[in-house]
Amino acid sequence: QVFNVLQQLSKQIDSIQGKLAPALASIEVLLPQSSTRGDQGRDIDDNMPELEDDAHQIVVEKAKPNSLSKTEHDKCFEKLEERLKQLQGLQDPTPTDLSIYSKVKMPEKFKMPEFEKYDGTTYPRAHLQMYLVRMTQYVNNEPLMIQLFQSSLVGPALR
Structure with a gap:
Protein backbone atom coordinates (compact mmCIF):
# COMPACT_ATOMS: atom_id res chain seq x y z
CA GLN A 1 0.00 0.00 0.00
CA VAL A 2 2.85 2.39 0.84
CA PHE A 3 4.52 1.39 -2.41
CA ASN A 4 1.36 2.28 -4.39
CA VAL A 5 1.12 5.67 -2.71
CA LEU A 6 4.78 6.34 -3.48
CA GLN A 7 4.18 5.41 -7.12
CA GLN A 8 1.24 7.81 -7.30
CA LEU A 9 3.32 10.58 -5.73
CA SER A 10 6.08 9.90 -8.24
CA LYS A 11 3.60 10.18 -11.12
CA GLN A 12 2.26 13.45 -9.74
CA ILE A 13 5.77 14.85 -9.37
CA ASP A 14 6.58 13.80 -12.96
CA SER A 15 3.41 15.54 -14.12
CA ILE A 16 4.32 18.74 -12.29
CA GLN A 17 7.86 18.61 -13.65
CA GLY A 18 6.45 18.23 -17.17
CA LYS A 19 4.34 21.32 -16.66
CA LEU A 20 7.32 23.25 -15.30
CA ALA A 21 9.56 22.26 -18.23
CA PRO A 22 8.93 25.52 -20.19
CA ALA A 23 10.08 27.56 -17.19
CA LEU A 24 13.16 25.38 -16.77
CA ALA A 25 13.93 25.67 -20.47
CA SER A 26 14.55 29.39 -19.97
CA ILE A 27 17.82 28.55 -18.23
CA GLU A 28 20.63 28.36 -20.77
CA VAL A 29 24.19 27.21 -20.37
CA LEU A 30 26.54 29.01 -22.74
CA LEU A 31 30.00 27.85 -23.66
CA PRO A 32 32.44 30.74 -24.09
CA GLN A 33 32.89 31.61 -27.72
CA SER A 34 34.27 34.93 -28.80
CA SER A 35 33.97 37.34 -25.91
CA THR A 36 32.46 40.73 -26.58
CA ARG A 37 34.52 43.28 -24.70
CA GLY A 38 34.09 46.99 -24.19
CA ASP A 39 36.82 49.61 -24.23
CA GLN A 40 38.19 48.78 -20.76
CA GLY A 41 38.28 44.98 -21.32
CA ARG A 42 35.10 44.42 -19.32
CA ASP A 43 32.05 42.53 -20.52
CA ILE A 44 29.37 44.66 -22.07
CA ASP A 45 26.96 43.41 -19.40
CA ASP A 46 28.50 45.01 -16.29
CA ASN A 47 26.14 43.09 -14.02
CA MET A 48 27.79 39.75 -14.85
CA PRO A 49 30.89 38.85 -12.83
CA GLU A 50 34.01 38.07 -14.81
CA LEU A 51 34.78 34.35 -14.79
CA GLU A 52 38.35 34.02 -15.93
CA ASP A 53 39.14 30.58 -14.44
CA ASP A 54 35.76 29.03 -15.29
CA ALA A 55 35.34 27.43 -18.70
CA HIS A 56 31.55 27.88 -18.59
CA GLN A 57 29.35 30.85 -17.95
CA ILE A 58 25.80 30.33 -16.81
CA VAL A 59 23.19 32.86 -17.79
CA VAL A 60 19.91 32.64 -15.92
CA GLU A 61 16.93 34.38 -17.41
CA LYS A 62 13.93 35.40 -15.40
CA ALA A 63 11.51 32.47 -15.30
CA LYS A 64 8.50 32.84 -17.53
CA PRO A 65 5.11 32.00 -16.07
CA ASN A 66 3.97 28.50 -16.91
CA SER A 67 0.56 27.33 -18.00
CA LEU A 68 -0.74 26.37 -14.53
CA SER A 69 -2.74 28.96 -12.65
CA LYS A 70 -2.07 29.70 -8.99
CA THR A 71 -5.18 27.81 -7.93
CA GLU A 72 -4.07 24.71 -9.87
CA HIS A 73 -0.65 24.91 -8.19
CA ASP A 74 -2.34 25.24 -4.80
CA LYS A 75 -4.55 22.21 -5.50
CA CYS A 76 -1.56 20.08 -6.57
CA PHE A 77 0.37 21.19 -3.51
CA GLU A 78 -2.55 20.38 -1.19
CA LYS A 79 -2.88 16.90 -2.74
CA LEU A 80 0.84 16.25 -2.22
CA GLU A 81 0.62 17.44 1.39
CA GLU A 82 -2.38 15.17 1.99
CA ARG A 83 -0.55 12.16 0.55
CA LEU A 84 2.49 12.93 2.68
CA LYS A 85 0.34 13.08 5.82
CA GLN A 86 -1.21 9.73 4.86
CA LEU A 87 2.24 8.19 4.51
CA GLN A 88 3.34 9.60 7.84
CA GLY A 89 0.18 8.19 9.41
CA LEU A 90 1.06 4.72 8.13
CA GLN A 91 4.36 4.86 9.97
CA ASP A 92 2.83 5.91 13.29
CA PRO A 93 3.46 2.95 15.61
CA THR A 94 1.15 4.24 18.35
CA PRO A 95 -1.83 1.89 18.79
CA THR A 96 -5.17 3.62 19.09
CA ASP A 97 -7.13 0.76 20.64
CA LEU A 98 -5.49 -0.55 23.80
CA SER A 99 -8.40 -2.77 24.85
CA ILE A 100 -6.72 -5.91 23.49
CA TYR A 101 -3.90 -5.55 26.03
CA SER A 102 -6.27 -5.71 28.97
CA LYS A 103 -7.21 -9.28 27.94
CA VAL A 104 -3.65 -10.58 28.19
CA LYS A 105 -3.00 -12.76 31.23
CA MET A 106 0.66 -12.68 32.19
CA PRO A 107 1.83 -15.83 33.98
CA GLU A 108 3.30 -15.33 37.45
CA LYS A 109 7.07 -14.88 37.44
CA PHE A 110 7.02 -14.54 33.64
CA LYS A 111 10.39 -13.85 32.07
CA MET A 112 10.64 -13.11 28.36
CA PRO A 113 12.86 -15.70 26.64
CA GLU A 114 15.93 -14.25 24.97
CA PHE A 115 16.29 -14.66 21.23
CA GLU A 116 17.62 -12.84 18.19
CA LYS A 117 15.31 -10.04 17.08
CA TYR A 118 14.03 -9.99 13.51
CA ASP A 119 14.91 -6.87 11.48
CA GLY A 120 13.37 -7.80 8.14
CA THR A 121 16.61 -8.75 6.39
CA THR A 122 16.53 -12.51 6.95
CA HIS A 127 12.15 -16.21 12.76
CA LEU A 128 8.59 -17.47 13.29
CA GLN A 129 9.83 -21.00 13.93
CA MET A 130 12.43 -19.73 16.39
CA TYR A 131 9.77 -17.60 18.16
CA LEU A 132 7.41 -20.58 18.49
CA VAL A 133 10.17 -22.82 19.84
CA ARG A 134 11.19 -20.26 22.48
CA MET A 135 7.56 -19.58 23.46
CA THR A 136 6.42 -23.24 23.47
CA GLN A 137 5.38 -23.21 27.13
CA TYR A 138 3.00 -20.29 26.43
CA VAL A 139 1.50 -21.60 23.18
CA ASN A 140 -1.96 -21.99 24.79
CA ASN A 141 -1.96 -18.32 25.83
CA GLU A 142 -2.63 -16.82 22.39
CA PRO A 143 -3.09 -13.18 23.54
CA LEU A 144 0.30 -13.35 25.28
CA MET A 145 1.92 -14.85 22.18
CA ILE A 146 0.46 -12.08 20.02
CA GLN A 147 1.41 -9.27 22.37
CA LEU A 148 4.97 -10.48 22.88
CA PHE A 149 5.62 -11.12 19.20
CA GLN A 150 6.20 -7.41 18.57
CA SER A 151 9.04 -7.47 21.10
CA SER A 152 10.80 -9.96 18.81
CA LEU A 153 10.97 -7.36 16.03
CA VAL A 154 13.26 -4.36 15.47
CA GLY A 155 13.74 -1.65 12.86
CA PRO A 156 11.71 -1.81 9.64
CA ALA A 157 10.12 -5.14 10.64
CA LEU A 158 8.49 -3.41 13.62
CA ARG A 159 6.70 -0.82 11.47
Whole structure:
Protein backbone atom coordinates (compact mmCIF):
# COMPACT_ATOMS: atom_id res chain seq x y z
CA GLN A 1 0.00 0.00 0.00
CA VAL A 2 2.85 2.39 0.84
CA PHE A 3 4.52 1.39 -2.41
CA ASN A 4 1.36 2.28 -4.39
CA VAL A 5 1.12 5.67 -2.71
CA LEU A 6 4.78 6.34 -3.48
CA GLN A 7 4.18 5.41 -7.12
CA GLN A 8 1.24 7.81 -7.30
CA LEU A 9 3.32 10.58 -5.73
CA SER A 10 6.08 9.90 -8.24
CA LYS A 11 3.60 10.18 -11.12
CA GLN A 12 2.26 13.45 -9.74
CA ILE A 13 5.77 14.85 -9.37
CA ASP A 14 6.58 13.80 -12.96
CA SER A 15 3.41 15.54 -14.12
CA ILE A 16 4.32 18.74 -12.29
CA GLN A 17 7.86 18.61 -13.65
CA GLY A 18 6.45 18.23 -17.17
CA LYS A 19 4.34 21.32 -16.66
CA LEU A 20 7.32 23.25 -15.30
CA ALA A 21 9.56 22.26 -18.23
CA PRO A 22 8.93 25.52 -20.19
CA ALA A 23 10.08 27.56 -17.19
CA LEU A 24 13.16 25.38 -16.77
CA ALA A 25 13.93 25.67 -20.47
CA SER A 26 14.55 29.39 -19.97
CA ILE A 27 17.82 28.55 -18.23
CA GLU A 28 20.63 28.36 -20.77
CA VAL A 29 24.19 27.21 -20.37
CA LEU A 30 26.54 29.01 -22.74
CA LEU A 31 30.00 27.85 -23.66
CA PRO A 32 32.44 30.74 -24.09
CA GLN A 33 32.89 31.61 -27.72
CA SER A 34 34.27 34.93 -28.80
CA SER A 35 33.97 37.34 -25.91
CA THR A 36 32.46 40.73 -26.58
CA ARG A 37 34.52 43.28 -24.70
CA GLY A 38 34.09 46.99 -24.19
CA ASP A 39 36.82 49.61 -24.23
CA GLN A 40 38.19 48.78 -20.76
CA GLY A 41 38.28 44.98 -21.32
CA ARG A 42 35.10 44.42 -19.32
CA ASP A 43 32.05 42.53 -20.52
CA ILE A 44 29.37 44.66 -22.07
CA ASP A 45 26.96 43.41 -19.40
CA ASP A 46 28.50 45.01 -16.29
CA ASN A 47 26.14 43.09 -14.02
CA MET A 48 27.79 39.75 -14.85
CA PRO A 49 30.89 38.85 -12.83
CA GLU A 50 34.01 38.07 -14.81
CA LEU A 51 34.78 34.35 -14.79
CA GLU A 52 38.35 34.02 -15.93
CA ASP A 53 39.14 30.58 -14.44
CA ASP A 54 35.76 29.03 -15.29
CA ALA A 55 35.34 27.43 -18.70
CA HIS A 56 31.55 27.88 -18.59
CA GLN A 57 29.35 30.85 -17.95
CA ILE A 58 25.80 30.33 -16.81
CA VAL A 59 23.19 32.86 -17.79
CA VAL A 60 19.91 32.64 -15.92
CA GLU A 61 16.93 34.38 -17.41
CA LYS A 62 13.93 35.40 -15.40
CA ALA A 63 11.51 32.47 -15.30
CA LYS A 64 8.50 32.84 -17.53
CA PRO A 65 5.11 32.00 -16.07
CA ASN A 66 3.97 28.50 -16.91
CA SER A 67 0.56 27.33 -18.00
CA LEU A 68 -0.74 26.37 -14.53
CA SER A 69 -2.74 28.96 -12.65
CA LYS A 70 -2.07 29.70 -8.99
CA THR A 71 -5.18 27.81 -7.93
CA GLU A 72 -4.07 24.71 -9.87
CA HIS A 73 -0.65 24.91 -8.19
CA ASP A 74 -2.34 25.24 -4.80
CA LYS A 75 -4.55 22.21 -5.50
CA CYS A 76 -1.56 20.08 -6.57
CA PHE A 77 0.37 21.19 -3.51
CA GLU A 78 -2.55 20.38 -1.19
CA LYS A 79 -2.88 16.90 -2.74
CA LEU A 80 0.84 16.25 -2.22
CA GLU A 81 0.62 17.44 1.39
CA GLU A 82 -2.38 15.17 1.99
CA ARG A 83 -0.55 12.16 0.55
CA LEU A 84 2.49 12.93 2.68
CA LYS A 85 0.34 13.08 5.82
CA GLN A 86 -1.21 9.73 4.86
CA LEU A 87 2.24 8.19 4.51
CA GLN A 88 3.34 9.60 7.84
CA GLY A 89 0.18 8.19 9.41
CA LEU A 90 1.06 4.72 8.13
CA GLN A 91 4.36 4.86 9.97
CA ASP A 92 2.83 5.91 13.29
CA PRO A 93 3.46 2.95 15.61
CA THR A 94 1.15 4.24 18.35
CA PRO A 95 -1.83 1.89 18.79
CA THR A 96 -5.17 3.62 19.09
CA ASP A 97 -7.13 0.76 20.64
CA LEU A 98 -5.49 -0.55 23.80
CA SER A 99 -8.40 -2.77 24.85
CA ILE A 100 -6.72 -5.91 23.49
CA TYR A 101 -3.90 -5.55 26.03
CA SER A 102 -6.27 -5.71 28.97
CA LYS A 103 -7.21 -9.28 27.94
CA VAL A 104 -3.65 -10.58 28.19
CA LYS A 105 -3.00 -12.76 31.23
CA MET A 106 0.66 -12.68 32.19
CA PRO A 107 1.83 -15.83 33.98
CA GLU A 108 3.30 -15.33 37.45
CA LYS A 109 7.07 -14.88 37.44
CA PHE A 110 7.02 -14.54 33.64
CA LYS A 111 10.39 -13.85 32.07
CA MET A 112 10.64 -13.11 28.36
CA PRO A 113 12.86 -15.70 26.64
CA GLU A 114 15.93 -14.25 24.97
CA PHE A 115 16.29 -14.66 21.23
CA GLU A 116 17.62 -12.84 18.19
CA LYS A 117 15.31 -10.04 17.08
CA TYR A 118 14.03 -9.99 13.51
CA ASP A 119 14.91 -6.87 11.48
CA GLY A 120 13.37 -7.80 8.14
CA THR A 121 16.61 -8.75 6.39
CA THR A 122 16.53 -12.51 6.95
CA TYR A 123 14.02 -15.24 6.18
CA PRO A 124 10.78 -14.50 8.12
CA ARG A 125 9.66 -18.14 8.47
CA ALA A 126 12.88 -18.99 10.27
CA HIS A 127 12.15 -16.21 12.76
CA LEU A 128 8.59 -17.47 13.29
CA GLN A 129 9.83 -21.00 13.93
CA MET A 130 12.43 -19.73 16.39
CA TYR A 131 9.77 -17.60 18.16
CA LEU A 132 7.41 -20.58 18.49
CA VAL A 133 10.17 -22.82 19.84
CA ARG A 134 11.19 -20.26 22.48
CA MET A 135 7.56 -19.58 23.46
CA THR A 136 6.42 -23.24 23.47
CA GLN A 137 5.38 -23.21 27.13
CA TYR A 138 3.00 -20.29 26.43
CA VAL A 139 1.50 -21.60 23.18
CA ASN A 140 -1.96 -21.99 24.79
CA ASN A 141 -1.96 -18.32 25.83
CA GLU A 142 -2.63 -16.82 22.39
CA PRO A 143 -3.09 -13.18 23.54
CA LEU A 144 0.30 -13.35 25.28
CA MET A 145 1.92 -14.85 22.18
CA ILE A 146 0.46 -12.08 20.02
CA GLN A 147 1.41 -9.27 22.37
CA LEU A 148 4.97 -10.48 22.88
CA PHE A 149 5.62 -11.12 19.20
CA GLN A 150 6.20 -7.41 18.57
CA SER A 151 9.04 -7.47 21.10
CA SER A 152 10.80 -9.96 18.81
CA LEU A 153 10.97 -7.36 16.03
CA VAL A 154 13.26 -4.36 15.47
CA GLY A 155 13.74 -1.65 12.86
CA PRO A 156 11.71 -1.81 9.64
CA ALA A 157 10.12 -5.14 10.64
CA LEU A 158 8.49 -3.41 13.62
CA ARG A 159 6.70 -0.82 11.47
